[in-house]
Amino acid sequence: MNILITPSRLHGTVRIPASKSMAHRLLICAALAEGTSVISGVDMSRDITATMDVLSAFGASFRQEGSTITVTGVGNARPQAAVADCCESGSTLRFLIPVAAALGIHTTFFGQGRLPQRPITAYLRELTKKGVTFDYHNTMPFTIDGKLRSGVFELEGDVSSQYVTGLLFALPLLDGDSEIRMLSKLESKPYVDLTIACLRHFGIAVQETEQGYAVAGGQQYHACDLTVEGDYSQAAFFCVANALGSDITLTNLNPESVQGDKKIVEIVREMCYNREQGLPAGFTVDAADIPDLVPILAVLATFGTAPSSITGAHRLAIKESDRLASTADLLNRLGGKVTATPDGLEIEPVEQLHGGTVDSCGDHRIAMCAAVAATRCAGEVTILHGECVEKSYPRFYEDYRQLGGIANVIVLES
Incomplete structure (x- = not known):
């Protein structure tokens, strides 16, 4: 799909x-x-x-x-x-x-x-x-x-x-x-x-x-x-969408949660504050404790005002995809400037992405990152194999549409 x-x-x-x-x-x-x-x-x-x-x-x-x-x-x-x-x-x-x-x-x-x-x-x-x-x-x-x-x-x-x-x-x-x-x-x-x-x-x-x-x-x-409390690793996609200009209220989250991915709130808040204060809006993050956040952090960093670096992520090579390579490929195909390293990602900011066709590589987090990045693209974004979100967040596109996103299933000509 x-x-x-x-x-x-x-x-x-x-x-x-x-x-x-x-x-x-x-x-x-x-x-x-x-x-x-x-x-x-x-x-x-x-x-x-x-x-x-x-x-x-x-x-x-x-x-x-x-x-x-x-x-x-x-x-x-x-x-x-x-x-x-x-x-x-x-x-x-x-x-x-x-x-x-x-x-x-x-x-x-x-x-x-x-x-x-x-x-x-x-x-x-x-x-x-x-x-x-x-x-x-x-x-x-x-x-x-x-x-x-x-x-x-x-x-x-x-x-x-x-x-x-x-x-x-x-x-x-x-x-x-x-x-x-x-x-x-x-x-x-x-x-x-x-x-x-x-x-x-x-x-x-x-x-x-x-x-x-x-x-x-x-x-x-x-x-x-x-x-079961709400999932901060899924909330991260909408937190970053907010940082990129959307206006979403997130519910079903426990502010006292021990989930490590709650770190996304702090990272987004600091980057937005720096941008508002005219300070360099980039970051250096050791992702050893928050590996699931790496792809969406790369999307966030793409729209910063200073270079960003993500380290401690070498284990992502053996996830649902080689998640460092697939994250870099996703953003670069849309017009970003991301380099995968053996341990993480180096991201140069851009003012806007141009859109294009991206391959989710069957990886649910890559597909959802593409949908968030699309909110700041000049042109349309086609996500290949987008059904992979069923792995962790089956109603993702439904929620995306309810928030005003325009996401349609299409058939590509061979």
């Missing part, structure tokens, strides 16, 4: 969808709890559906009524074997490999898109030391077997915080105590903080140590009822 966007400023009120990061975590905790939990305010997407489908294969059950999901935990109903289709969700895959191992379920993992190429190296190294076997040949499907044992798990901090989160879900289920030992500084730590906050709601205790995290074994997840 291709989307043609006619430039226009956006105005009105938008309800920000529920945090996908939080929804993943709460649904997993609920599935591991004894009894029934009710998780409210869930906005369904392909990634969330993938997590629910895999948890169902592990023995949990889900009943959905609108945005409310009633979850009955796996209990003793877990199967001996399961097929886990993670679709394109890296979170689903990396969160649930250790869970399957902790539950002792012989599991075959499937994936689509770029997911089969995304690494699971840390698990191959650490879980095999603790009783888990992998039938893995650098792609998917692959199979794991065996029962995970407690102990010390060593992880590099600059690979993916998803490994830490996956272990934090699994280790409380083991008989003995465990330790996650970080061999280097943990990047994307706010995501781990969010995991620990969710675990706490379900009665699971995690102790942060100088070297990483200590997790007592023999803990039990307790069912509870919770509401």
